[in-house]
Amino acid sequence: MNVIEVPDASDERLADYVRLRDVNLRKSLEAEHGLFMAEGEKVIRRALRAGYVPRSVLLTERRRAALADVLDRLDAPVYVVAEDVAERLVGFDLHRGALASFHRRPLPDLEDVLRGARRVVVLEDIVDHTNVGAIFRSAAGLGIDAIVLAPRCADPLYRRAVKVSMGAVFTLAHTRLRDWYGGLEALRGQGFRLLALTPAPGSVPLAEALADAAPDARHALLLGTEGDGLSSRWLEQADARVRIPMAARDVDSLNVTAAAAIACYELVRR
Amino acid sequence: MNVIEVPDASDERLADYVRLRDVNLRKSLEAEHGLFMAEGEKVIRRALRAGYVPRSVLLTERRRAALADVLDRLDAPVYVVAEDVAERLVGFDLHRGALASFHRRPLPDLEDVLRGARRVVVLEDIVDHTNVGAIFRSAAGLGIDAIVLAPRCADPLYRRAVKVSMGAVFTLAHTRLRDWYGGLEALRGQGFRLLALTPAPGSVPLAEALADAAPDARHALLLGTEGDGLSSRWLEQADARVRIPMAARDVDSLNVTAAAAIACYELVRR
Numbered sequence: 001m002n003v004i005e006v007p008d009a010s011d012e013r014l015a016d017y018v019r020l021r022d023v024n025l026r027k028s029l030e031a032e033h034g035l036f037m038a039e040g041e042k043v044i045r046r047a048l049r050a051g052y053v054p055r056s057v058l059l060t061e062r063r064r065a066a067l068a069d070v071l072d073r074l075d076a077p078v079y080v081v082a083e084d085v086a087e088r089l090v091g092f093d094l095h096r097g098a099l100a101s102f103h104r105r106p107l108p109d110l111e112d113v114l115r116g117a118r119r120v121v122v123l124e125d126i127v128d129h130t131n132v133g134a135i136f137r138s139a140a141g142l143g144i145d146a147i148v149l150a151p152r153c154a155d156p157l158y159r160r161a162v163k164v165s166m167g168a169v170f171t172l173a174h175t176r177l178r179d180w181y182g183g184l185e186a187l188r189g190q191g192f193r194l195l196a197l198t199p200a201p202g203s204v205p206l207a208e209a210l211a212d213a214a215p216d217a218r219h220a221l222l223l224g225t226e227g228d229g230l231s232s233r234w235l236e237q238a239d240a241r242v243r244i245p246m247a248a249r250d251v252d253s254l255n256v257t258a259a260a261a262i263a264c265y266e267l268v269r270r
Numbered sequence: 271m272n273v274i275e276v277p278d279a280s281d282e283r284l285a286d287y288v289r290l291r292d293v294n295l296r297k298s299l300e301a302e303h304g305l306f307m308a309e310g311e312k313v314i315r316r317a318l319r320a321g322y323v324p325r326s327v328l329l330t331e332r333r334r335a336a337l338a339d340v341l342d343r344l345d346a347p348v349y350v351v352a353e354d355v356a357e358r359l360v361g362f363d364l365h366r367g368a369l370a371s372f373h374r375r376p377l378p379d380l381e382d383v384l385r386g387a388r389r390v391v392v393l394e395d396i397v398d399h400t401n402v403g404a405i406f407r408s409a410a411g412l413g414i415d416a417i418v419l420a421p422r423c424a425d426p427l428y429r430r431a432v433k434v435s436m437g438a439v440f441t442l443a444h445t446r447l448r449d450w451y452g453g454l455e456a457l458r459g460q461g462f463r464l465l466a467l468t469p470a471p472g473s474v475p476l477a478e479a480l481a482d483a484a485p486d487a488r489h490a491l492l493l494g495t496e497g498d499g500l501s502s503r504w505l506e507q508a509d510a511r512v513r514i515p516m517a518a519r520d521v522d523s524l525n526v527t528a529a530a531a532i533a534c535y536e537l538v539r540r
Contacts (some may be wrong), residue, residue: 138525244535255408256410265535
């Protein structure tokens with residue numbers, strides 16, 4: 001294990017870890033260097049188990065023995081810093097005591113992600129990393145085969161999404177469409193029936209839409225952005241508009257993570 | 271409409287609105303004065319529609335005309351403050367521009383909440399206000415009849431819970447058990463079958479547990495705290511342990527709001 005004590009938060013070697021709460025800075029830094037961050041022992045272990053290669057690991061002095069079993073086998077440097085150095089560096093109290101910077105991998109081709117998949121979730125423009133992470137966690141837990149992201153959907157490997165997903169972003173196959181306007185055609189071309197989830201009038205209960213389908217049908221569930229839902233383009237492209245039945249109350253819709261969880265549950269039990 | 275311009279953040283009349291992000295201060299202040307906060311026009315309207323009585327309303331100058339249609343009929347003072355005064359007062363940028371302080375009402379008796387209810391959710395010790403709010407929103411939207419809170423469950427009328435629930439906390443009947451240890455007996459006494467949701471081995475799929483039940487059966491779904499789930503006491507007290515089936519992957523459970531949404535969905539379709 002290559003352990004290096006670093007006394008100074010401005011040390012160049014710690015550059016991957018600066019200002020983790022500064023979303024704009026982090027987005028450009030992570031894109032530029034092709035890296036992502038994993039936080040906490042459990043999530044770091046999951047990234048390693050999924051075959052991601054670490055650039056480096058950062059441990060606070062209190063947790064310097066953490067992860068020793070897996071770090072022994074790695075070449076990546078392990079930086080050990082004092083708690084106050086960690087806080088100055090990342091911008092908050094690093095109470096979990098462990099961070100790691102990993103190399104991203106190129107996203108797989110859509111065709112590879114869809115091969116063999118029967119139930120797929122497609123996220124149009126979810127903007128909130130917490131929601132993206134929560135949807136990955138539910139989808140992976142319930143048994144969805146893959147997730148496809150529209151070009152502007154938030155990054156599932158952003159720190160907050162990784163954390164909320166509990167590392168499900170490492171194991172659940174996913175990729176990103178290059179084209180928003182015509183992107184769904186590629187799914188349809190692979191034989192997927194496109195189900196647009198929307199509370200708008202004219203949609204049918206999801207369970208009904210699925211009851212009509214052949215037992216080996218391939219389904220892609222389309223989920224739209226938090227505020228406005230799916231774009232009219234994608235709604236038009238869908239084969240069916242489906243909804244989760246609501247009670248007649250003052251609440252007219254579910255939040256996107258609750259809706260996604262229910263829809264994934266319904267999708268996998270067929 | 272009783273509009274009062276207040277130039278000074280330290281004005282006594284604004285005392286209800288101080289430091290909204292200081293959880294400990296707010297908890298004691300709100301308990302002491304029997305108040306809760308509603309944020310944003312939509313949520314304030316829902317509180318009014320549900321019959322809650324405002325103590326006062328706070329608008330920023332940019333939004334001073336907001337809510338005029340409903341405020342005209344009220345006696346409560348409407349304080350108008352400059353944006354920077356609002357920010358100094360509440361502790362963040364009040365971009366929604368509208369806050370209201372409401373009188374709490376005494377919680378109803380358990381018996382009244384359960385009367386006529388067939389599907390009830392019981393929250394043991396959910397600690398996170400966001401989760402409590404999300405569960406209320408899903409439960410209300412899907413058609414759950416009532417929510418019962420254990421003595422230590424987080425407060426559904428706390429600002430963050432109110433906001434995340436989109437005001438569902440105002441319309442969905444709920445109350446709090448006084449006794450944790452023996453509290454479930456009161457539900458059982460009313461004929462409720464107690465279903466403990468837990469991913470632990472030995473639980474049966476929720477759908478199976480419900481398929482066995484009489485069509486007019488009354489069900490209470492027990493949900494435990496975010497980290498550790500239900501207490502062993504409540505698990506023992508339950509009539510059945512139920513789970514949401516998980517795929518064999520690296521993800522071993524759902525987060526509590528996703529699990530609650532799916533369980534409520536399953537409960538209301540019987």
